[in-house]
Every structure is written in C-alpha cells, then in structure tokens.
Amino acid sequence: MATETVMGDEAIALGALHAGISSAYAYPGTPSTEIMESFQAWKAAGAAPGSAPGSAGGSLDSLVAQWCSNEKTAYESALGASFAGRRVMVSMKHVGLNVAADPFINSALVKINGGLVVVVADDPGMHSSQDEQDSRVFADFARMPCFEPATQQEAYDMTREAFDFSEEHEVPVLMRITTRLAHSRSIIEARPARAVNPMHKTTDTKGWILMPAMARQRWKGLLAKQEAFRTRSEEAAVLALAGRKLGVIACGLARQYLAENLADFAASAGGMPSVLSINSYPVPVAKIRALAAAVDRILVLEEGYPYVEDQLRGVFGGPVPIAGKRSGELPLDGELSPDLVRKALGLPAREGFAPSALVAPGRPPQFCQGCPHADSYTALKEALSDYPLFSVNSDIGCYTLAALPPWNAIESCVDMGASVGMARGASGAGLSPAVAAIGDSTFYHSGLPNLVDAVSHGTDITLLILDNDTTGMTGAQPTIAPSSRLVPVLEGIGVDPAHIRVLRAHRTEHAANVAAIKEELAHRGPSVVLLVRECIEWMKKARNA
Amino acid sequence: MNYDMILAGVGGQGGISVSIVIAKAAMAEGLRVKQSEVHGMAQRGGEVLAHLRISDSEPASPTIPLGTASLLIAFEPLEALRYLPWLSAKAGSVISAIAPIKNIPNYPDIEAVLSAIRSLPRARLLDADALAREAGNARAANMVLVGAASWLLPLPVERLEAAIGEVFARKGQALVDVNLAAFRKGRDAAR
Incomplete structure (x- = not known):
C-alpha cells in the first residue's frame, strides 16, 4: 500500500513497526530525532501511515516508545527487550553512538534474542553536529553487520530485513543513514505488518554474561559469523557490468547521486559505466573483484570516510587504478552531492545562473526572538x-x-x-x-x-x-x-x-x-x-x- | 516530465508547508515527488533551503543538481540570490518576496538586492507580506508565493487549492480560507 511521502527517518520507523517491534528507545539528535517522534506520533494517533487501522501488527497500543536520558541508557534498555525476546529499535545520531559505545560494542558479543536494530544517523557536512564520523567504521570496530539504504523505500525494506537478520544471526544490525536520506521525503510502498514476538526470555543466559571465560567463546563465535555477514553483503550488492573503461562502486545514497549523472555520462563516454551498488557491510569482496576484473579503472563513491576505498587500496596496490577521496577526485570532508559526483565522473558542470556578488558569506543560525x-x-x-x-x-x-x-x-x-x-x-x-x-x-x-x-x-x-x-x-x-x-x-x-x-x-x-x-x-x-x-x-x- | 524547485528562506518562514502543499498536489496528479528539508540548528534563524522534485518517474537524488532547477521560490530576497546557481540558466524562473529579514550585520543594500533580482530573466518580485495581510494573515505570505508560482507549476490550480485545504484543515476552516485567499492574491498579482 502506497503511503503519503515519508521522511527517511519515518520510513525506518514504519519498517520497524511493520517488522513487529515491541519497544523503541532513543535520545534526540539531528538527523535521527524523527524516528522516535514518528513512533510517538503514531502511538498518540492510534495509526501509522500506509496501514489499515489495526494492521500495524496490533503493536501500537502496547508499543513502548521512550526518550531516554542518553544514548547509552537507551541502548541498554534495548538490550533488555531483546533479552526478553522482543524486537526493539534504538536510534541516535552518529555522536550519540560514542556515548553508547560501551553497550554497542559489547552487544555484538551477546546472544541477541529478539531482533535488535540500532539506527545511527550520520551527519556528513556537519549540518547540525560537531564532527562527521562515519558509523560504518564503528560497525566494523564492533564486528557488527551494517546496512546502508539509499532510498526511503530501501530504508523501509531493509529495516524489516534487518530484524530478521538480527534474529537469524543473533547479532544486532547497525542501520547507517545520512542526513539527506533521513530528512528527505518520498512515497513508499508498505507491506502488511508482522505480528510482534511473544515474550520468550533467552534460554541461554551464558550468551548474555560477558565474563571473560564466556566472552572469549562469544568473541570466537562472532568472528566465525563474519563470513555469513559478508555473504549477505554479496547477495544484496548489485553488479551491473557495462563499459570496460570505468567501474563505479556506489555505496548507499551515492547510488542516487550517480543515477543523476548516468545519462550524461553515457552520452559523453559512448556508453554506461559498469556499476557495483553496495548497501551492506562487511564489504562484498567477491563482487568487487568481479568488477575489478571487468574494468580498467574504479571510482569509489561513498558518503563519509573513504571506508570502502581504503579497503580496495590496501598496502600493495591492486589490479586497477582507484579514484576517490584519497586521490582527490572527491573531497575527504563534507557530504556528497550530485554535482561532486558529476565532477568525479569527468563531466562538465551544468550551466546555472551566475552567483550574485551581493550574497553575504552566510546567515548563521541564532537565538529565537525572546529566547x-x-x-x-x-x-x-x-x-x-x-x-x-x-x-x-x-x-x-x-x-x-x-x-x-x-x-x-x-x-x-x-x-x-x-x-x-x-x-x-x-x-x-x-x-x-x-x-x-x-x-x-x-x-x-x-x-x-x-x-x-x-x-x-x-x-x-x-x-x-x-x-x-x-x-x-x-x-x-x-x-x-x-x-x-x-x-x-x-x-x-x-x-x-x-x-x-x-x-x-x-x-x-x-x-x-x-x-x-x-x-x-x-x-x-x-x-x-x-x-x-x-x-x-x-x-x-x-x-x- | 521533471520539474525541480528550490525553496529558499530563513528558518521559520514556512518553507516546509509550501513544499508539502505542492507535493500533495503533485501526488494527487499521479506524479512522484522527492522533498529534502533542513532540520536542527539551521532552523534557528539561519538560511534554509528545501528541495522539491516532481516527476513522472521517481527522482533519484534527494537534492537538486546545480544548474537544473526550473523554479526558485524565495521567501526572502537575499536568499533568492544565494541559491541562483541551482537554477537552469536556460529555463529557470524566480519568484521572490521583497521583504528582507535583516538578522545579519552585513545585509546588503535592499534596493541593490531587489534590482539584482529584477534584472534576471523570468523573475517576479511580490510584496507577499502585504498581499497576505490583505488576505487576512501576514503569516500566509508563503501561500502568496505558491499562488504566484501556480502559473508556472505543471499542476492544475484546483489541485493546489485542494492541497492547501488538506494541509491546513487540521488548524480550522478560518486558516484554510486565509491561505486560499493568500494563494489567489498571489496568483492574481502574478497574472
């Protein structure tokens, strides 16, 4: 059922609701705030967009949707819900994950029972933040799978999938989004809601007691799961081989910026580039190798750190030259845009109106009148x-x-x-x-x-x-x-x-x-x-x- | 069909309502839309830029590439100038309010700002505040600009009016009427 337009944040909240969550916890932080605001608004209204009345998994009435003191307390509450067998979402901005780092890293070691999805909204360009850290690196640090949707529809679909994945592999899933997806709206197709999990407390409390002897076993287990995580990334990545001259790796939202420029690229280069779209991590190495074997040069497009690019470059160099943030085709700081991607593709800028000399450097935010x-x-x-x-x-x-x-x-x-x-x-x-x-x-x-x-x-x-x-x-x-x-x-x-x-x-x-x-x-x-x-x-x- | 719009103003001028009204009208027409907004710190009196894309197929990027927008709606004239590079040089139009918001120390001479806008091809300046007051509420200035834009938008006027009705219905019929009146005043003024 098609909805009105929803923000990326709302699409994630709706995906979680339709995945049958019982609880959601958060601390406000731009650009993640609207996830919890959506849960609370739907709960107050007794209905969510795209759901026939009563079809929201029957979960709105009993849904726990709470602001918390901070991201750490929010995360720990989420862990308790998972322990009890319920599906739960915890959401925060990127710097919030620093506050929640202790439960976050250790949650990768526990035996997740009810699906746990942690949504982290990064803010490249620092629209409303003090840094632009890339949460994919944090997921890697925790050895946790990371999903990165490109559109509102993917945000909805992948959130639902993330809960299934979390329960199947008994691990939390980090859902990474960035400002432009979080705060842009599009129409999505929602699917019928799944029922909430019945309460089923973990049958294996050893999986939740991270004393050294148990934690060592859990850590071995987590390391052993990495290939399964990578398999998911391989299956979800889309490789579209076309021209030999250029291969483009587009991660998450970067795929949309690439799409804005493909027609012009094809017109100027006499054909489409080969494209590998990545939407989850650990990186799909087999598909990357398949792309590398089929092209003369690779351009990496990703929002945030040169995370995939650095893995490609390694120490010894690879079979094909790599272009991206390290080599200056794209900036190391700030957010991506259709225009930066256009330039990296070697296309000339489109002709806009000339900037006016009258425009002052900027209009900084300030206190409200009467603050x-x-x-x-x-x-x-x-x-x-x-x-x-x-x-x-x-x-x-x-x-x-x-x-x-x-x-x-x-x-x-x-x-x-x-x-x-x-x-x-x-x-x-x-x-x-x-x-x-x-x-x-x-x-x-x-x-x-x-x-x-x-x-x-x-x-x-x-x-x-x-x-x-x-x-x-x-x-x-x-x-x-x-x-x-x-x-x-x-x-x-x-x-x-x-x-x-x-x-x-x-x-x-x-x-x-x-x-x-x-x-x-x-x-x-x-x-x-x-x-x-x-x-x-x-x-x-x-x-x- | 692709029609991309930049909505520019200062935090708190009602740009998001404009985006919602036009998007609703477009969806009622069976079109796809993509809207991008600014939240957080920039909303506190800073410059605010919203992107609105309507198309018969799903727009890819949430933000509009430079040099491609068909229309720039500015709630404040200096902000109209700030976002000119997004407009298509060949086909872009500007609709701007004339009233400055001088919350910065280095605000340029307003006459120079307005004449820079007048000198653009396909630009239209409106005293949106005055027209909104005539319609019954100065806060409806944003709908005056939508009315002026209605001549350019690839959407039937009835769809836009219906969308205004829907968006403001929650706040009561009086506010619906004021915003519809503001829309019509803007439309008449830009005829």
Whole structure:
C-alpha cells in the first residue's frame, strides 16, 4: 500500500513497526530525532501511515516508545527487550553512538534474542553536529553487520530485513543513514505488518554474561559469523557490468547521486559505466573483484570516510587504478552531492545562473526572538566583567549559539556534558572563576556525573543550568525529568543548598540575576545557578498542537 | 516530465508547508515527488533551503543538481540570490518576496538586492507580506508565493487549492480560507 511521502527517518520507523517491534528507545539528535517522534506520533494517533487501522501488527497500543536520558541508557534498555525476546529499535545520531559505545560494542558479543536494530544517523557536512564520523567504521570496530539504504523505500525494506537478520544471526544490525536520506521525503510502498514476538526470555543466559571465560567463546563465535555477514553483503550488492573503461562502486545514497549523472555520462563516454551498488557491510569482496576484473579503472563513491576505498587500496596496490577521496577526485570532508559526483565522473558542470556578488558569506543560525538563553548570557557576561581571567565552558544545544556575535559568551563546546568536566579541570588548573553553561536536557544526559565529581572534590566551579524544560535544538522534546526535580537532584548529590540559586531568565530580572551570579562566582566551591524560563520553540509547538 | 524547485528562506518562514502543499498536489496528479528539508540548528534563524522534485518517474537524488532547477521560490530576497546557481540558466524562473529579514550585520543594500533580482530573466518580485495581510494573515505570505508560482507549476490550480485545504484543515476552516485567499492574491498579482 502506497503511503503519503515519508521522511527517511519515518520510513525506518514504519519498517520497524511493520517488522513487529515491541519497544523503541532513543535520545534526540539531528538527523535521527524523527524516528522516535514518528513512533510517538503514531502511538498518540492510534495509526501509522500506509496501514489499515489495526494492521500495524496490533503493536501500537502496547508499543513502548521512550526518550531516554542518553544514548547509552537507551541502548541498554534495548538490550533488555531483546533479552526478553522482543524486537526493539534504538536510534541516535552518529555522536550519540560514542556515548553508547560501551553497550554497542559489547552487544555484538551477546546472544541477541529478539531482533535488535540500532539506527545511527550520520551527519556528513556537519549540518547540525560537531564532527562527521562515519558509523560504518564503528560497525566494523564492533564486528557488527551494517546496512546502508539509499532510498526511503530501501530504508523501509531493509529495516524489516534487518530484524530478521538480527534474529537469524543473533547479532544486532547497525542501520547507517545520512542526513539527506533521513530528512528527505518520498512515497513508499508498505507491506502488511508482522505480528510482534511473544515474550520468550533467552534460554541461554551464558550468551548474555560477558565474563571473560564466556566472552572469549562469544568473541570466537562472532568472528566465525563474519563470513555469513559478508555473504549477505554479496547477495544484496548489485553488479551491473557495462563499459570496460570505468567501474563505479556506489555505496548507499551515492547510488542516487550517480543515477543523476548516468545519462550524461553515457552520452559523453559512448556508453554506461559498469556499476557495483553496495548497501551492506562487511564489504562484498567477491563482487568487487568481479568488477575489478571487468574494468580498467574504479571510482569509489561513498558518503563519509573513504571506508570502502581504503579497503580496495590496501598496502600493495591492486589490479586497477582507484579514484576517490584519497586521490582527490572527491573531497575527504563534507557530504556528497550530485554535482561532486558529476565532477568525479569527468563531466562538465551544468550551466546555472551566475552567483550574485551581493550574497553575504552566510546567515548563521541564532537565538529565537525572546529566547531565555540570550538573557542568561547577557547576565553572565556582565557578572564576569569584573574578572580579568575566567573560563566559560559550554555544551551541546541551542545555547552553543552564544559562541556567535553579539554574545561571544562561551569559550568551548566539545561534547555532551563536557562543559561541567572542563570547568572542573580548568578550575583545578588554576582558572578562576570556572563556569559551565549547560541545558537541562544535556545536564541529565551526561553533565550530572561531572557535577558529582565536582561536589565530591569540592571543586570551585559555577554551573549555570539553562533550564527551559525541553530539548530545544532538536525541536522541543520533553526533558527526561521535569525542571521541578532539578533542585532535589542537586541537593541529593550534595550541592550546598545555599549555593543552589533559582533565577528567572528574563531581561526584566537582569540586575538581580547579575548580582546572584556574581555572588556564586565569588563563592569558593561548587555552586549551581538555575536560569529558568520556557523554550520559545516549545511554546510555538504547544500552540500549534 | 521533471520539474525541480528550490525553496529558499530563513528558518521559520514556512518553507516546509509550501513544499508539502505542492507535493500533495503533485501526488494527487499521479506524479512522484522527492522533498529534502533542513532540520536542527539551521532552523534557528539561519538560511534554509528545501528541495522539491516532481516527476513522472521517481527522482533519484534527494537534492537538486546545480544548474537544473526550473523554479526558485524565495521567501526572502537575499536568499533568492544565494541559491541562483541551482537554477537552469536556460529555463529557470524566480519568484521572490521583497521583504528582507535583516538578522545579519552585513545585509546588503535592499534596493541593490531587489534590482539584482529584477534584472534576471523570468523573475517576479511580490510584496507577499502585504498581499497576505490583505488576505487576512501576514503569516500566509508563503501561500502568496505558491499562488504566484501556480502559473508556472505543471499542476492544475484546483489541485493546489485542494492541497492547501488538506494541509491546513487540521488548524480550522478560518486558516484554510486565509491561505486560499493568500494563494489567489498571489496568483492574481502574478497574472
């Protein structure tokens, strides 16, 4: 049954629903957020696109679809569901997988019971991220099979297949997508839903106890499965032999960019190139060798790192010259596009309108009109103006926008929760005052353990929790715990109640806020200033709901 | 038939609604569509680019190759200029609102921006805000531009109007009427 257009993220969620999942866990992160949002929206509406009422596997009513504190907790909940025999999806952005790396790597060793699919949305080009790491490398590191769909339809179909594969081989499957697939829409054909798994707890708990003696056996077993994983890649890869002059290896979405240029290539080169389309890993070596035997030169097109290309190049060189990111036909950084692929194919650029000389370098994102963070930073900057030397460490969220003019109010932004730890280290190294500025959602994500360190050691830091009761940057998802619980949490881990200040982040309170922040900057020891006001984006969303 | 469109603006101007309206009309016409959107950090007042492709066969790339788009709809005039290289030099048209969003310190002289757009072949400037206000709500400026584009789109007007009805139905008949009125004002203004 054809649907309305669905985003790549939605296609994956729909594939999972129709594959009979019982649970889904996630932490918001662009470009993966809409996977969980889809589950929750369908659950609230009691229906999903492309399904006749009641045909969604009967699973929407009982579906557990939850935001979690962070990607690690989400992943571990997913493992528990698999242990119980249920199908489960955990989704995150690429850097989220770093947070979940411990359960992720070790989950490849356990005896997966209910199918477990981990969706990781990479962000090459860094549209909304701090790096462009390639999750195919992470899958390889874990010795886990990795699927990489090219279209919304494949995203749907391969998600369903991934659950079957996960159960058949008792291993999680990493589904890797990138921004342009996650956030583009197309019509898909959905198929009838499969029923959810009955609860059937694992019959082999040794397969889940990774003590050294058992883990060694599990590791041997995982290594022994690699050929089966590769066989799947071989069977799914499509080799279309045509011209001898050029062979193109197109991975995932790159296949679509190639398709945009094939007609022009055929016209200019007098025929089609030979093409190998890859949509899963480990790499299909037999098909790659078959392509290499049939062509004079190979061009590798892949989004992210030169992952396949490097395997082809090896150390000793191969039978045919290889072109790609290492040899400069394509850039090593940024995302692919139809135009970059066109250039790598040796085709001239199409003739567009000339760029205008009037266009400014860019229009950077900025705080929404009336955003509470703007008022918080204005107060912080004034409170710090008495100090010749200080450090202001910030974190991942809308409030990172204070790095830009006119605020220029923060000095670091590295990873989720880093602000608190960095302020602590800066303080230990002698910087004073040492300030951390973090949102409430990021604080719960991974700022909290850093604050426990600071409290336990009495480190002299001032932590500003910019509390808007939401995860703003990703479109205002609810924070895992309400604002009202922050003060008891802070008191519970031992922050001196006299140095927990709750302020309203509004310009009308500016003078009082500056004074309060100054007092806490002057305090020698850990102090926490909560700057509270609701998110403008959240208010808009609530109004439109 | 392939008809590729660039929708350019500043975060929060309603570009995604425009994409949805045109896509719905195209699907009702039996065409395939591919839409690409920007989410996350760029939505916060930054430049926002959406791609919309309609075709009688499934479009391959989610994004439009440079130099091939048939139409550029801009909700803000500087953003019209920013995305010109996507337009086909031979056949591309521009429909742009005139009101600048000056949230950057180095915004160029607005008259220079508007005259650069006027000097393009097949370009049309509209005071979309004023027409939307006349229709009853300044926030419907995006539908004014869809109305102006309706002369160029390979879609029947009735399909576009039906799609507007469908998209805004959830928010009540009053908003449907305002957006339809805005669409018609845009269409009349670009006649």
